[in-house]
Amino acid sequence: MPETSVSVTLLAHTPDPLALVYAAFRQCYFAGSVADMWPRLLKGEISRQKQAELVDRVMASGHTSPIEHVSFTFALSGVSRALTHQLVRHRIASYSQQSQRYVDATDFDYVIPPKIAANPEAKKLFTACMAQVGEAYTALKQLLEEGGSAKEDARFVLPQAAASRIVVTMNCRSLLNFFEHRTCMRAQWEIRDAAGKMLAICRDVLPEIFTAAGPRCERLGYCPEGSFSCGRFPARDAG
């Protein structure tokens, strides 16, 4: 039953992401078809800086739907079910998660919250509990084997700490919203860790869109969390 921690891998992103966003923006204000300018864009005849300037200007006006044409797909592993439950609340996304009905969880991996890991007594209690759950899972599976749905029912004893794997695809607009919520200090530590790793990857691939991404306070210049503020920016209620 090994302990585990967040791992984020970029599986894929839309090819030529900046050119595609630029073309989508241009089409909104262009009498012709961007299909005609697309080969020039791919050849680099319209500079990256010129593309970035337009994207920046139009996004600042609140016209953000063209960035929905570009998406990123990540594989997350070593994350708890507590994390994935929060992640899938982001509805403008696609998910494929490792199934506890079909994948055996004997000797399941689990995530230990850092505060528990740092406290020897708490860690001892936590790991003993995981071992007990593992024994109960195995015993239940053996008792239910004849029914043919042993894993599906035995999994009911598995904890939120149980490690999971999930593939997630989000478009850029949804990612910006995800980062606003989940890189905020108010977000729970594990999903904040995953969001930070995803943001670093996005910034690498598409800095024109993601350099300024992050918690809402950085965009607003104040913290909308009121009394829950971490103190980085002056607190103000959202409205």
Ligand SMILES: Cc1cc2nc3c(=O)[nH]c(=O)nc-3n(C[C@H](O)[C@H](O)[C@H](O)COP(=O)(O)OP(=O)(O)OC[C@H]3O[C@@H](n4cnc5c(N)ncnc54)[C@H](O)[C@@H]3O)c2cc1C
């Ligand atoms: C710090 C923190 C604490 C939280 N605590 C809780 C909690 O205690 N309990 C809880 O249930 N959730 C909680 N959440 C989850 C939160 O309420 C959102 O469900 C989650 O962050 C997904 O955000 P979203 O709806 O913006 O994302 P998405 O589902 O990806 O939606 C993106 C955007 O699309 C629009 N949208 C999507 N669906 C609708 C719709 N049906 N109607 C109108 N507009 C829509 C909205 O503008 C939304 O912002 C918490 C989140 C955070 C960050």
